[in-house]
Amino acid sequence: MAEPAPTPERQAVDVAVGVLIDAEGRFLLTSRPEGKVYAGYWEFPGGKLEAGETVVQALRRELQEELGITIGHAEPWKIDLMDYPHARVRLHFCKVWQWTGDFEMREGQTMAWQTLPVQVAPVLPGTVPVLAWLAAEQGFAGPTH
Numbered sequence: 282m283a284e285p286a287p288t289p290e291r292q293a294v295d296v297a298v299g300v301l302i303d304a305e306g307r308f309l310l311t312s313r314p315e316g317k318v319y320a321g322y323w324e325f326p327g328g329k330l331e332a333g334e335t336v337v338q339a340l341r342r343e344l345q346e347e348l349g350i351t352i353g354h355a356e357p358w359k360i361d362l363m364d365y366p367h368a369r370v371r372l373h374f375c376k377v378w379q380w381t382g383d384f385e386m387r388e389g390q391t392m393a394w395q396t397l398p399v400q401v402a403p404v405l406p407g408t409v410p411v412l413a414w415l416a417a418e419q420g421f422a423g424p425t426h
């Protein structure tokens with residue numbers, strides 16, 4: 282019997298994602314704008330790397346473009362692979378504690394500073410593991426969203 286044809290591995294797209302943490306220990310979620318896949322879902326802000334960019338460079342550019350802020354130091358934290366029907370993405374999460382500038386929702390998103398459990402819904406599937414990592418760090422038990 283013939284072997285089944287191997288499923289071609291879809292190339293993962295690298296995405297830089299910021300976990301911004303404010304002085305009160307809250308983290309920032311933004312809603313995905315209309316017109317994008319998963320519009321209205323809440324996520325950590327970020328976007329795809331462009332050719333030749335490092336994760337931190339891409340994060341700095343994306344947060345400038347989307348939120349109008351200039352980030353300071355970004356600390357690489359976790360990497361997660363997500364397989365969506367529309368894309369396979371490698372999410373590079375970085376923690377950010379410092380930024381300058383006023384938040385402007387340049388893509389018509391909404392922003393919300395959150396603590397656990399998250400009060401906004403729905404959250405993007407790729408966001409759920411991050412909430413679990415934050416919960417583990419904080420010793421938070423119970424549903425995260």
Ligand SMILES: Nc1nc2c([nH]c(=O)n2[C@@H]2O[C@H](COP(=O)(O)OP(=O)(O)OP(=O)(O)O)[C@@H](O)[C@H]2O)c(=O)[nH]1
Pocket residue numbers: 296297298317319324325326327328329330363368370372405406407408
């Ligand atoms: N920004 C962000 N993207 C995430 C998260 N979790 C997650 O699975 N993703 C996925 O990573 C990809 C990011 O792409 P994007 O569409 O936000 O980025 P972009 O602005 O560069 O896209 P575009 O210019 O092609 O529209 C999407 O497929 C999104 O579903 C998250 O927490 N934040």
